[in-house]
Amino acid sequence: MRKLLVGLVGAVLASSMTFAYAQDKKVNIAVSIPAADHGWTGGVVYHAERAAKILEANHPGLKITIKTSPDGASQANALEDLTTQGIDALVTLPHNSDELTDPIRAVKEKGIFVTVVDRALSDPSIQDLYVAGNNPELGRVAGEYLKNTMKTGDVVVIRGLPIVIDEERQKGFDDAIAGSGIKVLDKQFGNWSRDDAFKIMQDYLTKFPKIDAVWCQDDDMAVGVLEAIDQAKRTDIKLVIGGAGMKDMIKRVADGDAMTPINVLYPPSMVATAMELTVANFYDQVPVRGKYILDATLVTKDNAKEFYFPDSPF
């Protein structure tokens, strides 16, 4: 990710030096994202603002407007408002596919370049560019790691919310451990919340006398899980695998914490990737249309530094 960012910024810089005239080209880009309602979306807002600053500094004619919306309906309104201001491109992370497919289609019909991030639209033909993390891969990478390091063991799972993203992650995980000695004792929904994950983990600890590992798919929930294990003073749990790349968890990995040796990436900074690529489309004449799926990179002690943003809220 970082490499790609740096590379792109470099490329953009180089090209702007070669084609000095392109610098004054006026381009308006609107970024419509959900308001920071939990850690990950907080990270999206942070990275969108960070990328906007970098991009505007490198392209004097570029104007990026970021608009956050608390729910799908207000995002649809925000899209209309942004469009009437006259934009050349829209980068959007839609609240949900069903509600926002038509409003985004309306934007597209005005001839505006549309980049969709993370949550796919019901009709993918609308988008020019799709940038997303890899949900099945996030589950698979975690499952593979468990399978390869533990061979056999009893695992409890804390899922997020019953939505497509969660199903995909769960399926990736189940496929990865299928036929191995890894046995899933229980699965419950933790709503991607620290407090709920804490409660569920406490109950798991009551229910099962021996647990070898916890897969909780998201770092916010991992915080609650670790606290519950700590308070119960249980020593049987060898591994807690979260995901998404929250800075506190990445730091634990970097510091070589025994219980959290790895993390699986699903970075909120993907919004920055989407913005970089969209800008490149206007200034650099590089082909960007298509799908850009980021890896669910396995973060270990060796590469953790690359994914650590100490200033990010997530």
Added chain:
Amino acid sequence: MSDTKTITDTRGLGRKFADLDKTAVAPFLALAALFLLGALVNPNFLSIDNLLNVLTRSSFIAIIAVGATFVISAGGLDLSVGSMAALVAGIMILFLNSAAIDGDTAMLAAGIVVAIGVGALAGLLNGAIITIGKIEPFIVTLGTMAIFRSVTVWLADGGSIAMKSIAMRNMFRPVYTGVFLGLPFPVWLIIAVGLLGAFILYKTSFGRHVIAVGSNEDVARYSGIHVNRVRAMTYILQGICVAIAVVVYVPRLGAATTTTGMLWELQAITAVVIGGTALRGGVGRIWGTICGAFMLEIVGNIMVLSNIVSEYLIGAVQGTIIIIAMLVQRTLQKKK
């Protein structure tokens, strides 16, 4: 039910007690039934560790719901408590991180005072807008719910607000995990808040005024009760209860996040109603409320401990159990 609403009626006192007893006992019977269900589902349910976990976890809602009992008995409603908890937690942690006072103990004590102050102020804000502005509490607290939540998100920059000092964190943690005479500290706090709440509601003139205002505002006004002052006061009490809950909440995970306190308002109101307090006001049952908060937490606990229910259907089963508990209670009330 209706005779408890007539404050001046002393003739039906005997009947009133008989009536009170049955309704007051109902939530505890439902709780006993849940214990039975839990024991059947998983023998570990009755282990001391599990029961103490659940009791401790229920402390936030139980303490907040004691405050909600006052608000609801006086005919009001406070939807902002969840967001208020997040805001108070956020401000408390930011204050602790500022390290404005030398010495961790003094700092923690000051932090607790700050939390209670912020809670009381937030409650006062609700109470003042409702009484002076003469606006429905539902609308006012819906508004402040959004305000408190977004100010918290803004303070947290969309992420979380965490306690920075590890030393202070370790010192504060026992407030949630610590055990005194065999019971976790938060459980003692529930008992203390319950005793205090029961004393205020049942033994003081303010408590009688709360019930009078909730029964019939006009009659209360004609009897010379300062209706607005009483109502505003219930919201301040609610704010203080939220702050006390936060003082137990913060040491658990050492952080306030944007999801802190999410939907706590609904849980608190549910606990109050399960406990036998009437949503329309005029009746308040502190111990029933606390029992209601236990029941909510136990239902969740039983769901995780059981192997019968698919994780997708847990919400449906929880909803069913709550409705059945209410039906049992209603049936008991009708048998006079």
